[in-house]
Amino acid sequence: MSMLSTFTPSFALLRSRWLGCPLALMLTSTWALAQDKRWGPGEPASDYGYRFGELFWLITTLVSVAFALVVVLLIVPMLRDRARPGHRASFDHGKSLHDKRLTAVISIITFIVLDAWVLVIAMKDLREAYWAIPAAKDPQTYKVEVLAQQWAWSFRAAGVDGEFGTPDDILTTNELVVPKDRPVSFNLTSKDVIHSLFLPEMRMKKDLNPGAINLAWFKPVVEGEFSILCAELCGFAHYQMFGKLRVLEQGQFNEWEAEASQLASTAFDADDTEGHWAWDWQE
Amino acid sequence: MRGISWQGLAVAFGALGLLTSLQTSEDENPHARAPRDVSLVVTEGAWLRAPGADWFAQRAKAEPGRFTHDATAAGGAGGWVDSHGEYSLSEIEGEWAYWQWASAERLTDGRQDFVQFCSSCHGLNGDGYGRSGQHLRPTPRSFQQNKFKFTKVTADLPSDEALLSVIKRGLAGTPMLPWDLSDVQLLDIIQYIKSLSPEESGWRDVYSQVGDAIEVTEDPWTDTKERAIVRGREIYHGAASCHLCHPGYVTNEELRVIRKDPEGTTYRENLTYPALKDSEYEVLGRATKVMPPDFTWHQMRAGTTTADLFQTIASGIKGTAMPQWKGAISDEDLWALAHYVENLIVSYKDQPAARSAFMGGLRVSGDNK
Numbered sequence: 001m002s003m004l005s006t007f008t009p010s011f012a013l014l015r016s017r018w019l020g021c022p023l024a025l026m027l028t029s030t031w032a033l034a035q036d037k038r039w040g041p042g043e044p045a046s047d048y049g050y051r052f053g054e055l056f057w058l059i060t061t062l063v064s065v066a067f068a069l070v071v072v073l074l075i076v077p078m079l080r081d082r083a084r085p086g087h088r089a090s091f092d093h094g095k096s097l098h099d100k101r102l103t104a105v106i107s108i109i110t111f112i113v114l115d116a117w118v119l120v121i122a123m124k125d126l127r128e129a130y131w132a133i134p135a136a137k138d139p140q141t142y143k144v145e146v147l148a149q150q151w152a153w154s155f156r157a158a159g160v161d162g163e164f165g166t167p168d169d170i171l172t173t174n175e176l177v178v179p180k181d182r183p184v185s186f187n188l189t190s191k192d193v194i195h196s197l198f199l200p201e202m203r204m205k206k207d208l209n210p211g212a213i214n215l216a217w218f219k220p221v222v223e224g225e226f227s228i229l230c231a232e233l234c235g236f237a238h239y240q241m242f243g244k245l246r247v248l249e250q251g252q253f254n255e256w257e258a259e260a261s262q263l264a265s266t267a268f269d270a271d272d273t274e275g276h277w278a279w280d281w282q283e
Numbered sequence: 284m285r286g287i288s289w290q291g292l293a294v295a296f297g298a299l300g301l302l303t304s305l306q307t308s309e310d311e312n313p314h315a316r317a318p319r320d321v322s323l324v325v326t327e328g329a330w331l332r333a334p335g336a337d338w339f340a341q342r343a344k345a346e347p348g349r350f351t352h353d354a355t356a357a358g359g360a361g362g363w364v365d366s367h368g369e370y371s372l373s374e375i376e377g378e379w380a381y382w383q384w385a386s387a388e389r390l391t392d393g394r395q396d397f398v399q400f401c402s403s404c405h406g407l408n409g410d411g412y413g414r415s416g417q418h419l420r421p422t423p424r425s426f427q428q429n430k431f432k433f434t435k436v437t438a439d440l441p442s443d444e445a446l447l448s449v450i451k452r453g454l455a456g457t458p459m460l461p462w463d464l465s466d467v468q469l470l471d472i473i474q475y476i477k478s479l480s481p482e483e484s485g486w487r488d489v490y491s492q493v494g495d496a497i498e499v500t501e502d503p504w505t506d507t508k509e510r511a512i513v514r515g516r517e518i519y520h521g522a523a524s525c526h527l528c529h530p531g532y533v534t535n536e537e538l539r540v541i542r543k544d545p546e547g548t549t550y551r552e553n554l555t556y557p558a559l560k561d562s563e564y565e566v567l568g569r570a571t572k573v574m575p576p577d578f579t580w581h582q583m584r585a586g587t588t589t590a591d592l593f594q595t596i597a598s599g600i601k602g603t604a605m606p607q608w609k610g611a612i613s614d615e616d617l618w619a620l621a622h623y624v625e626n627l628i629v630s631y632k633d634q635p636a637a638r639s640a641f642m643g644g645l646r647v648s649g650d651n652k
Contacts, residue, residue, distance in 0.1 A: 149415035150403045152458030171420075173456055192403060192415045236400055240460045252635045259580070259639070266556050267574040274566050277418040 023071075027064070045201040045222040045247070048129035052203040055121060062114050133215050134183040136283050142179055143281060146188045148195035148208045151237040153228060156278055159261035165278035167268035168261040174243035177260075179253035180223050187282050188214040196232035199245060205231050213282045220247040321407050323398060325390035329478040331486040333370055333381040334442045334493040339363035375489045385474040393475025396468050404458060409479040412566065421457060421573060422566050426476045429485030430563060430602035433585035435594040437607055438494025440486060445496045446473050449585075456582030497598045499590045503615050504622055515623025517541055518616045525620075528575040528604055530555045532627065534645050555645050563602035573603050578624050579631035579638050587628050592621040 033039040044050055083089035094103065134141045145156040145164060155176045159168035178184045188197060190208040198205045199218065206216035228243035248256055269275065340363070343350040349366055356362035357379040362372040371382050385393075398407060404416035404423040411425030424431060434441035434449055441449075447469055453461035462469065477486040485491060504511035519525045520533055520541045531538055531554040539548050551558065562573040576583065585595050597617050599607035608617060631638040 147418075149419075149458065151460060154419075173458065175456075191417065235403070237460050237462075248635065255639050256635055259642075263556065263577065263580065266553065267559055267572075269559065269572045272420075272569070272571055274569070275418055275420045275571065 041203070042201060043222075044203050045220055045224070045226060046199075046203055047219040047221050048125075049201075049203040051125045051129055055118070055125060058121065059118055062118070066110070066114060130216075133217050133283070134185050136185065136281055138183075140182050142182050142184045144176065144178070144184060144186050145278060145281075146186055146197060146208065147191060147277060148188070148197070148230070148234075149191040150193060150235050151230070151241040153197070153241070153243050154277075157257075157260075159264060160258055161261075164281060165276065167265045167270070169278060170257070170260040170264050174228070175246070176228060176243065177246045177248060177253070177256055178220060180220055180247050180249050182250070183217055183219045185217040186215065187279070188216060189279075193234050194232050195230050195234050195241070198229040198231035199226065200229065201226040202245075207232060213279070215282065223247050223249050321398070323391065323395050325387050325394050325475070325478075328384060328386045328390065329487070330371075330382040331385055331474070331477045331480075332440065332488065332491050332493050333383040334438075334495060335381065336363065338442065338493075338495060339370070339381065378489045380489050383474075385478055389471055390475050390478055392468075393471035393473070393478075396464070396472050397475050400462070400464065401472065409476065411564075415458075419458065420571065422564050422571055423459075425565065426479040427481055428563070428565065428602075429480055432600045432602065433595065434601075435496040435585065435598045436494040437497055437598050437609055438492040440491050440493045442493055442495045443470060443473050445494075446476070448496065452586070454584040456584060497594050497609060499594060500614050500618075502589065502593075502618050504618055508622060511619045511622035512626045514616070514619035515621070515626075518612065518620050519623055522612060522616070523608065523620065526554065527551065528558050528560055530557050530577045530579075532579075532641075532645065555642055560604040562604075575605070578627040579642065583628065587625065589618070589621045589625050592624050593617055596620055596624075 034041070041052070041056070044053060081090045092099075094100070136143060139162075143158055143164075147154040147156070153174050153176075155170075155172045156164065157170040158164050159166065159170050161168055186197070186206070188206055188208040189212060190210045192210060194210070195208045196205060197208060197216070201222075202218040202220060204216060204218040206214055208214060224247055226245040226247065228245050230238055230241035232238075234241065339350055343352070343363065350363045350370075351366070352361065353364045354361045356364060356372055358374070360379065362379070362381075363370075365371065369384055371384065372379060373382060374380075397405075397409075402409075402413050404413045404419070405411055405426065406413040406416065406423075409426035411423045411428075413423070416423040421432075429440060431441055431446070431449070433454060434445040436442070436445050447466065450462050450469055450473075453459050464472075480486045480488070486493070504514075516532070520531060520538055526533075526538070531550070533541065535550060535554065538544075538550055538554070539546070542548075557575045557577050559572050559574055562571055564571050564573070574581075583591075583595075585591055597607070597609040599605050599609075608620075612620075631641055
């Protein structure tokens with residue numbers, strides 16, 4: 001009891017002009033971290049990547065405004081109705097019909113502004129970008145079969161002939177080379193547990209489930225080296241399950257593909273059927 | 284409904300279920316998981332082959348007081364005696380050899396970590412065919428075959444330290460990670476891996492030789508790197524004939540000059556590409572093939588510094604066509620080869636423009652593709 005009796009609620013902190021400090025610190029550090037490449041998402045390198053940024057900042061803004069509003073609505077009555085010389089503390093359970101109506105109206109407006117708005121934009125993005133898998137028949141589409149396992153990525157591209165399961169299939173481990181400005185389409189599955197292919201700079205993430213083939217795609221618009229990460233806790237070495245995504249300019253890519261295909265045909269062992277794992281392309 | 288006996292119906296359903304389960308158990312699926320009710324407890328310890336006298340002399344320096352040299356041991360030949368009792372010198376079939384005792388408790392610790400970290404690829408019984416290791420090329424090592432590619436030892440089998448460094452470093456470009464477990468855990472796993480040797484083979488064979496990673500001698504070319512590269516190129520395409528499996532990085536004409544062959548000599552087709560080679564690494568009883576790397580394209584598994592390359596070339600790669608070069612050519616030439624290969628990697632790997640200019644030049648000017 002003595003512990004409790006020593007604690008008397010004091011509103012000195014609320015009156016203090018230092019109150020703004022922790023709030024300002026929180027907001028500025030969030031903003032600063034988002035600017036740093038190591039902590040924030042950096043600039044998108046895919047054509048639909050900007051949608052991610054727009055949605056991210058819309059949600060951040062809406063939530064910040066809502067947060068500020070709630071803080072004000074909490075602090076103002078706490079100060080206004082507190083006990084002080086010449087004023088008795090007053091409180092209200094909000095049981096009146098008027099209060100109930102007000103609560104209902106605020107809830108509905110909050111839902112429409114926050115949830116429905118974000119939902120509508122998110123669905124629009126999904127429909128127009130993330131779910132708009134490019135047609136496999138289109139020769140522009142670069143197709144890649146991904147077989148994940150504990151703890152590595154195996155990538156298979158069709159090679160120069162465009163057919164999967166042929167000697168010139170380009171096989172790489174933990175490294176994927178793709179052409180710039182062409183849609184890259186994935187068929188994703190896993191050997192053992194659920195993994196998730198995460199290309200942070202491309203704003204693409206998709207689970208790989210054993211026994212199912214999942215689809216995903218992106219279109220790189222920036223040349224260079226990017227990260228491939230696993231975004232699904234998949235066992236002890238999950239944190240080491242990463243690779244390198246290289247985006248090459250079209251001419252260089254064609255040369256790379258021809259050479260990789262030729263080397264793959266050289267390495268192909270027709271009798272080694274256990275080592276062949278391609279599947280028919282799924283749309 | 285009176286005619287139906289509900290108990291009878293239940294029995295019928297049970298029988299049906301039993302029949303179905305019998306049918307599926309007969310179905311032989313090569314991809315089926317190993318039995319799940321594996322015991323994590325190892326009940327028997329094992330005597331495993333240890334490296335020879337040189338290794339013990341080294342240990343004696345590193346751990347003063349632990350090992351003493353006994354001139355009367357090994358039937359008068361002399362040998363090191365371990366005061367902890369972990370190592371022993373004993374005679375089997377007339378052969379004196381050092382052995383290391385792996386206790387059942389230690390093997391149990393090793394097995395528990397092995398099952399958690401290694402078995403997904405290397406298999407619950409260490410046969411190299413775990414669920415995640417299937418369809419992988421190169422194949423995960425089978426610990427029943429006792430052949431290790433990149434341990435950089437010249438003996439049949441690697442010492443604990445040699446295995447430890449491979450596991451900690453990983454094999455670049457394969458799913459074998461650089462494992463950051465503690466040394467204690469890794470050494471327990473290594474003892475367990477060694478104990479998987481079948482009877483009278485590998486670490487359970489008195490005739491096996493166990494060795495440390497090859498010593499990195501002093502590089503004689505430190506100040507004359509340019510000359511080392513020229514010399515390395517000559518050895519690569521000449522005395523060592525690396526171009527028989529790896530790509531030749533010269534035109535047919537240049538190769539003829541280096542090898543001092545008569546005018547009009549022809550060489551293997553696709554000289555500027557590697558040639559697929561047989562290996563001793565088996566999957567489901569069938570030997571797989573391996574691809575010798577093109578240094579301007581493929582990732583080196585065991586390091587790209589000249590010292591790494593020196594060790595790898597010197598020790599050769601067990602179970603493949605890559606022989607042990609230590610002793611076959613002088614250390615000076617080995618170093619020259621290492622410099623030449625390092626230069627190929629540094630100049631062309633992952634540099635599409637430079638590489639295609641270089642390789643394209645070779646392919647256009649010669650009659651090789």
